[in-house]
Amino acid sequence: MLRVRAVYLAFVFGLIHGFGFANVLVDLPLATSERVLALLSFNVGIELGQLVFIAIVFPIALLLRHTRFYKSVIFYAGSFVSIAIALWWFFERIT
Incomplete structure (x- = not known):
């Protein structure tokens, strides 16, 4: 529910x-x-x-979730790229 x-x-x-x-x-x-x-x-x-x-994407992520590739590339690098893009857009909009 x-x-x-x-x-x-x-x-x-x-x-x-x-x-x-x-x-x-x-x-x-x-x-x-x-x-x-x-x-x-x-x-x-x-x-x-x-x-x-x-x-x-979700089924692929589920298949890869226990691999080193997922942890190092998808999780950490993906998070970094997402944060970088969000910060770029944030500072672009406040200026």
């Missing part, structure tokens, strides 16, 4: 989070009704893309 709620919560959060990326739609010459549909379609597309990515 709790897992189902977490999935719904994650989906809703992702959908709301996608609205932040959808600000590019403001520049398009669309009527209000078309903009709502475009925004909803954009967000659903983002969510579906993330689900496809997870469906492909």
Whole structure:
């Protein structure tokens, strides 16, 4: 029961989070009704893309999780790259 709620919560959060990326739609010459549909379609597309990515990557990560490659390359290097990108975007936006 709790897992189902977490999935719904994650989906809703992702959908709301996608609205932040959808600000590019403001520049398009669309009527209000078309903009709502475009925004909803954009967000659903983002969510579906993330689900496809997870469906492909998660099984591979499960297979590799006990290997040295996973711990050194995927876990540590992946974390470092994620932190570096997040910091770059953070400092880019505050300046």
